[in-house]
Amino acid sequence: MSISGRGSTPRPRCPSPQTVGPGLTGGKVGDVVAYAGNPMGSYAQEQILPASVAIPVPPSVDHKQAASVMLKGMTAHVLLRRVFKVESGHTILVHAAAGGVGSLLCQWANALGATVIGTVSNEEKAAQASQDGCHHVIIYTKEDVVARVKEITSGKGLNVVYDSVGKDTYKASIECLAPRGFLVSFGQSSGKPDPIPMSDLASKSLFLTRPSLMHYTATRDELLESAGEVFANIANGVLRVRVNHTYLLSEAARAPADLEGRKTSGSIVLIPDTDS
Ligand SMILES: NC(=O)c1ccc[n+]([C@@H]2O[C@H](COP(=O)([O-])OP(=O)(O)OC[C@H]3O[C@@H](n4cnc5c(N)ncnc54)[C@H](OP(=O)(O)O)[C@@H]3O)[C@@H](O)[C@H]2O)c1
Numbered sequence: 001m002s003i004s005g006r007g008s009t010p011r012p013r014c015p016s017p018q019t020v021g022p023g024l025t026g027g028k029v030g031d032v033v034a035y036a037g038n039p040m041g042s043y044a045q046e047q048i049l050p051a052s053v054a055i056p057v058p059p060s061v062d063h064k065q066a067a068s069v070m071l072k073g074m075t076a077h078v079l080l081r082r083v084f085k086v087e088s089g090h091t092i093l094v095h096a097a098a099g100g101v102g103s104l105l106c107q108w109a110n111a112l113g114a115t116v117i118g119t120v121s122n123e124e125k126a127a128q129a130s131q132d133g134c135h136h137v138i139i140y141t142k143e144d145v146v147a148r149v150k151e152i153t154s155g156k157g158l159n160v161v162y163d164s165v166g167k168d169t170y171k172a173s174i175e176c177l178a179p180r181g182f183l184v185s186f187g188q189s190s191g192k193p194d195p196i197p198m199s200d201l202a203s204k205s206l207f208l209t210r211p212s213l214m215h216y217t218a219t220r221d222e223l224l225e226s227a228g229e230v231f232a233n234i235a236n237g238v239l240r241v242r243v244n245h246t247y248l249l250s251e252a253a254r255a256p257a258d259l260e261g262r263k264t265s266g267s268i269v270l271i272p273d274t275d276s
Contacts (some may be wrong), residue, residue: 024051032057034227036070037214043252045272052220055227061234065241068100068267071213073230073239074223075186076104078216079162080112082231083209084182088113093149093176095169098187098265100124104239105162106132111238117152119145119169125265132240138274145169149176157204160184167191167247174200182207242266248273 006264041047057140067130079101080086086109096102097118109116110133120126122193126137131226138148149158149177157178163169166188173183174196183206185193201208217223233239244266247255256267 011125034066034070054221064243068243068269069241072100074226075213076228077229083211086112086114091115093117093158093161094120095163095165097129103132106134145172146175164192166193179204185210246271
């Protein structure tokens with residue numbers, strides 16, 4: 001079997017596919033499968049996986065796309081369809097809109113009929129976010145996010161903020177919400193947000209959640225539903241997966257360094273050296 005995981009790519013030509021594990025039904029040697037999350041260890045050419053986490057990849061999905069989209073795509077599905085159900089008429093904010101998850105959130109939310117506002121650090125990322133369906137892009141290094149959101153929403157505020165940045169953004173995220181709005185804090189690229197006093201939520205009857213993909217894909221049915229929605233939206237053109245950066249496995253250390261240095265946009269995929 002070819003396996004993909006967090007940031008790795010399935011190997012199309014497995015040199016020694018021997019066998020699948022005892023008791024496995026519904027799978028055979030040569031099937032292309034992908035996974036996301038646990039067990040860790042996808043910085044590898046080969047991996048042994050429990051069958052319960054292996055997701056069959058349809059032939060319509062390119063291997064690099066599959067490797068890049070599992071974690072991010074299923075996260076986008078869970079955030080937009082289960083944590084908070086985005087619908088036509090909602091106005092939403094996506095921080096890091098040109099990032100891996102951010103890009104998919106913007107495309108998907110646009111297709112759901114929401115008005116999408118994205119924040120990014122520079123012009124180049126702003127152009128990408130616009131292409132990905134952001135109706136309004138805020139370059140936060142030049143513009144005040146709260147003031148721009150007020151202007152865009154005519155003072156009404158937002159139904160939901162998807163915040164993966166954390167420490168640097170959570171206060172503005174709360175300020176931007178409409179009464180009864182949702183703060184979905186799903187990452188902390190800039191560091192852990194400080195504790196939020198209940199009174200900060202009470203002033204607008206806000207909801208705050210800190211979801212993890214793992215808890216929303218805990219059952220096989222949930223996992224296959226999320227993955228199925230992602231694959232379907234790639235096939236129908238709603239999701240364009242941007243694999244903007246590939247690194248050989250032997251130079252894998254450069255990938256997190258570039259991510260930390262804010263040099264990346266879209267997805268990063270590690271390629272086994274044998275495929276280069
Ligand atoms: N909860 C879950 O289940 C779940 C699942 C998947 C991912 N995540 C989280 O979602 C977040 C996004 O993941 P991703 O893979 O899509 O990454 P990413 O968005 O491609 O990269 C992070 C982006 O965040 C922005 N950023 C703002 N402040 C930053 C800082 N101080 N340091 C680094 N980046 C900063 C940068 O965009 P700008 O230059 O435009 O500011 C950067 O490109 C991560 O925090 C990840 O852990 C959570």
